[in-house]
Amino acid sequence: xxxxxxxxxxxxxxxxxxxxxxxxxxxxxxxxxxxxxxxxxxxxxxxxxxxxxxxxxxxxxxxxxxxxxxxxxxxxxxxxxxxxxxxxxxxxxxxxxxxxxxxxxxxxxxxxxxxxxxxxxxxxxxxxxxxxxxxxxxxxxxxxxxxxxxxxxxxxxxxxxxxxxxxxxxxxxxxxxxxxxxxxxxxxxxxxxxxxxxxxxxxxxxxxxxxxxxxxxxxxxxxxxxxxxxxxxxxxxxxxxxxxxxxxxxxxxxxxxxxxxxxxxxxxxxxxxxxxxxxxxxxxxxxxxxxxxxxxxxxxxxxxxxxxxxxxxxxxxxxxxxxxxxxxxxxxxxxxxxxxxxxxxxxxxxxxxxxxxxxxxxxxxxxxxxxxxxxxxxxxxxxxxxxxxxxxxxxxxxxxxxxxxxxxxxxxxxxxxxxxxxxxxxxxxxxxxxxxxxx
Amino acid sequence: xxxxxxxxxxxxxxxxxxxxxxxxxxxxxxxxxxxxxxxxxxxxxxxxxxxxxxxxxxxxxxxxxxxxxxxxxxxxxxxxxxxxxxxxxxxxxxxxxxxxxxxxxxxxxxxxxxxxxxxxxxxxxxxxxxxxxxxxxxxxxxxxxxxxxxxxxxxxxxx
Ligand SMILES: Cc1cc2nc3c(=O)[nH]c(=O)nc-3n(C[C@H](O)[C@H](O)[C@H](O)COP(=O)(O)OP(=O)(O)OC[C@H]3O[C@@H](n4cnc5c(N)ncnc54)[C@H](O)[C@@H]3O)c2cc1C
Ligand code: FES
Numbered sequence: 001x002x003x004x005x006x007x008x009x010x011x012x013x014x015x016x017x018x019x020x021x022x023x024x025x026x027x028x029x030x031x032x033x034x035x036x037x038x039x040x041x042x043x044x045x046x047x048x049x050x051x052x053x054x055x056x057x058x059x060x061x062x063x064x065x066x067x068x069x070x071x072x073x074x075x076x077x078x079x080x081x082x083x084x085x086x087x088x089x090x091x092x093x094x095x096x097x098x099x100x101x102x103x104x105x106x107x108x109x110x111x112x113x114x115x116x117x118x119x120x121x122x123x124x125x126x127x128x129x130x131x132x133x134x135x136x137x138x139x140x141x142x143x144x145x146x147x148x149x150x151x152x153x154x155x156x157x158x159x160x161x162x163x164x165x166x167x168x169x170x171x172x173x174x175x176x177x178x179x180x181x182x183x184x185x186x187x188x189x190x191x192x193x194x195x196x197x198x199x200x201x202x203x204x205x206x207x208x209x210x211x212x213x214x215x216x217x218x219x220x221x222x223x224x225x226x227x228x229x230x231x232x233x234x235x236x237x238x239x240x241x242x243x244x245x246x247x248x249x250x251x252x253x254x255x256x257x258x259x260x261x262x263x264x265x266x267x268x269x270x271x272x273x274x275x276x277x278x279x280x281x282x283x284x285x286x287x288x289x290x291x292x293x294x295x296x297x298x299x300x301x302x303x304x305x306x307x308x309x310x311x312x313x314x315x316x317x318x319x320x321x322x323x324x325x326x327x328x329x330x331x332x333x334x335x336x337x338x339x340x341x342x343x344x345x346x347x348x349x350x351x352x353x354x355x356x357x358x359x360x361x362x363x364x365x366x367x368x369x370x371x372x373x374x375x376x377x378x379x380x381x382x383x384x385x386x387x388x389x390x391x392x393x394x395x396x397x398x399x400x401x402x403x404x405x406x407x408x409x410x411x412x413x414x415x416x417x418x419x420x421x422x423x424x425x426x427x428x429x430x431x432x433x434x435x436x437x438x439x
Numbered sequence: 440x441x442x443x444x445x446x447x448x449x450x451x452x453x454x455x456x457x458x459x460x461x462x463x464x465x466x467x468x469x470x471x472x473x474x475x476x477x478x479x480x481x482x483x484x485x486x487x488x489x490x491x492x493x494x495x496x497x498x499x500x501x502x503x504x505x506x507x508x509x510x511x512x513x514x515x516x517x518x519x520x521x522x523x524x525x526x527x528x529x530x531x532x533x534x535x536x537x538x539x540x541x542x543x544x545x546x547x548x549x550x551x552x553x554x555x556x557x558x559x560x561x562x563x564x565x566x567x568x569x570x571x572x573x574x575x576x577x578x579x580x581x582x583x584x585x586x587x588x589x590x591x592x593x594x595x596x597x598x
Contacts, residue, residue: 057525059520059521059523059524059525060520060523060525060526062519062520062521062523062525062526063519063520063526065521066519219550219553219554220549220550220553221525221547221550221551221553221554224546224547224550253553253558254553254554254558257549257550257553378526378527378554379519379526380517380519380526380527380528380554380555380556381556383517383519383528384556
């Protein structure tokens with residue numbers, strides 16, 4: 001069998017699930033011929049499981065136990081604090097990371113897996129002064145590139161507007177609205193973050209979306225959780241809006257259940273609590289003047305295909321801060337050029353096999369998780385993508401894809417890691433380093 | 440080719456990256472190996488793949504859940520959140536007659552099932568299905584693992 005020396009860019013769940021499937025499918029006796037080197041630009045592994053999943057959802061992070069097992073495999077090595085294929089933006093964000101050009105990996109590996117996720121938040125050009133939700137997430141998860149103070153002045157503002165009807169908006173709303181005392185139990189919440197939350201003056205969070213109740217992207221679990229908070233209430237939704245949503249015969253079970261939760265509303269009666277939240281539908285932000293504390297919203301109607309269409313009507317909406325959470329794309333770094341699809345913002349692939357701009361599979365180059373699928377879906381979705389990629393890589397080891405474009409990687413790889421790393425050993429973090437030393 | 444492992448890289452000198460913090464995973468329930476009953480005395484459970492091919496039939500004790508059972512007998516069922524009803528990776532599809540004999544799934548379980556791939560009317564989270572004597576002979580189907588979900592361009596599917 002062909003020897004496998006695999007370089008993995010990124011150490012999030014899709015990287016680990018891909019590698020765990022590959023290693024468990026190849027006999028351990030293959031140790032001499034199989035090696036996996038996993039690189040991440042932050043010192044600690046696990047990607048968004050560590051720096052994305054909300055600190056009050058520790059059970060979601062149990063998948064780390066499986067990743068730990070994979071990391072113990074003698075064929076596996078982790079290199080943290082290594083920025084693969086740097087750009088000017090990422091070099092600014094990760095000044096302490098060791099830069100490693102993508103091409104420097106080629107002579108050292110037979111296979112390459114892109115699993116670097118989709119880390120660039122989509123911004124709204126009409127709201128240049130709004131804050132990206134990801135910077136808030138990075139702050140409350142203690143991401144190494146985040147500042148130590150919250151990116152919005154939560155100790156002075158009363159009303160926050162989030163743009164985007166997704167789970168990240170619900171996470172942010174929940175963390176800002178739930179009683180800080182109830183957060184103390186979560187060890188993953190950095191204590192300085194907790195202290196800032198204790199001083200928060202935020203009383204109301206409004207989440208604005210361009211479409212209607214049946215088109216939301218958040219999930220029932222997160223919605224129910226927010227509805228169940230004891231001292232937070234939800235402003236009831238206009239029943240006409242809900243009734244219209246219900247008439248759509250394309251509704252699947254998850255959507256129907258979300259509409260049910262929306263119509264039941266919060267456990268606490270609206271108005272009976274100090275803190276509250278609301279959802280606004282069919283609104284697109286047009287302009288935001290932090291000085292005037294006014295957000296201009298354009299009204300939309302829904303087309304027959306469920307798309308938002310501007311009606312031309314506008315309204316002003318008073319708010320103290322605006323945070324945007326409308327999705328992510330992967331970073332088009334220079335080495336990815338031939339394989340990156342600018343339209344979709346991810347790496348072009350067919351079931352995990354990376355393709356060039358002509359749609360031809362590139363031998364021995366793979367992608368999984370959000371880098372391959374775009375930024376959608378929970379960890380389970382990333383896992384499925386990862387397993388599909390792993391299965392295809394394993395199949396290709398036996399019988400390479402006919403018609404594939406020749407790989408830029410080596411058939412007889414140099415041993416060890418690329419030379420730019422040799423001089424920077426002291427900066428590279430090992431898999432368990434975050435447990436034992438200040439990262 | 441015999442690439443050497445560079446173990447020296449893993450024991451790097453201390454380097455300060457920022458504030459120290461630790462990350463904990465909740466250990467709501469650890470995967471303790473469940474006990475296998477003496478042959479011929481247990482409740483029978485059958486696992487099959489999405490095409491209906493038999494994976495295996497095993498014997499288990501009352502109270503064991505389908506996720507633990509799958510792990511004990513090396514059936515490929517994921518449990519990313521380790522039974523905390525927070526992941527949907529332990530999704531199994533039951534026969535209507537088995538499904539009806541179980542208590543209704545809780546709201547929390549249904550919320551997670553809503554995110555499962557290939558959700559059906561008789562889907563359950565394996566970690567939430569506890570075996571009982573009267574469920575003897577239960578059949579759990581693993582949902583299809585191969586999906587051509589994400590394909591760019593025209594050359595879709597298998598090569
Ligand atoms: C805020 C937020 C909260 C979420 N909460 C949940 C939840 O509660 N439950 C759930 O199931 N799913 C949740 N998700 C979704 C889940 O996180 C994703 O499905 C999953 O993390 C995607 O995995 P991935 O490995 O593809 O990418 P990531 O997890 O993003 O991992 C990518 C890794 O690559 C590294 N990297 C990036 N670029 C480079 C580079 N140039 N060089 C080296 N390393 C690089 C990054 O540092 C990162 O560690 C959440 C997502 C977000 C954004
Ligand atoms: S193991 Fe996560 S929901 Fe069952």
